Amino acid sequence: MLSFPNAKINLGLNITEKRSDGYHNLETVFYPIQIKDAVEIVDADITTCKIHGIDIPGDANNNLCMQAYNLIKADYAIPAQQINLMKNIPVGAGLGGGSADCAFVIKLINEKFDLKLSNNQMESYARKLGADCAFFIQNKPVYAFNKGDEFEKCEIDLSAWFKVLVKPPVHVSTADAYALVKPQKPLQSLKEIIHLPLTTWKSKVINDFESSVFAKYPQIHQIKTSLYDAGATFALMSGSGSSVFAIFNQPVKLPELEKDNLVYYNI
Structure with missing residues (x-):
């Protein structure tokens, strides 16, 4: 199965306070944009991740996509998969590319194996991987607060611009x-x-x-x-x-x- 994770931009970003757990509270508006990666999951003998396109620092078999697979694997008896990731979203750019990739892997696994996870359940998995990962589950404009992982619907449309x-x-x-x-x-x-x-x-x-x-x-x-x-x-x-x-x-x-x-x- 194949999917196309998209990037996001921040329409404003206020860092409001330092938390006792070392994180920061913030407020921002996440807005999806049309710069995309491609991610595919296919049946395999062992689970691996192969990355093409833009180079990503670190071990491919410990990246966010693999972490997403392992989170769900811990709760569901899903078979081994080869994750193929074509990177096009720039890295280190403030666009949430890695967060999008792992969120879309969660959605792909849910669809492929008919796990019937709700959006809230998928967001809960995604929050364990990073503050903005959960945004990409529903992938609609939101006002984000706390660590950037709590959302309220935001009626904003920039399509005319x-x-x-x-x-x-x-x-x-x-x-x-x-x-x-x-x-x-x-x-x-x-x-x-x-x-x-x-x-x-x-x-x-x-x-x-x-x-x-x-x-x-x-x-x-x-x-x-x-x-x-x-x-x-x-x-x-x-x-x-x-x-x-x-x-x-x-x-x-x-x-x-x-x-x-x-x-x-x-x-």
Whole structure:
């Protein structure tokens, strides 16, 4: 069986406090986009994971897809599978590619073996693998809070806008980004701000990671500046970086940014 895990962007990201368990509480809006990997599960004698496309650091047989399989295997007598993953979503970009892959493996296993897991049950498995993994089970825009793994429905639709994403040749460590951020509660919750007209977002919707990441990687800040110079209505770094997305009111081409970066149009 074959599926196509998609990336996400963060429409705003506020780090609100440091938790006693070492994690951070935050608020953000996850929004799915059309940059996709491909993942397949097929019957096999032993369970393995083979990765193609973009290189992923670490042992392929201990990645999130394998961890997802092993979580369900612990509870259900499912047979061995070969997991084939074609990576296209940039790594270290704040796009949730690895989280999407493992969530889609959970959904594939549920469908292939007719486990009849509910969305809530699949989300519970996904939460054990990472804070944003559960989002990809239902894969619809949500307001996310606590560790980023609790959701409320968010009625937001950007389909009428032209969206662009720029990924520079920079890998931002999520752990490093969190180590440098200073948690603070916003004066107004993103849950309210996100429903204001998109034309007002530039002055209201922020990403708390930007200040520290931009200081370390000024080329990311320059990308955001260039997107606004090109006429973007709104631009923001996604997650902890390094990608920056922009929302335009009409189609654009950005040849200058294409010279040194990956540029994805109409995401």
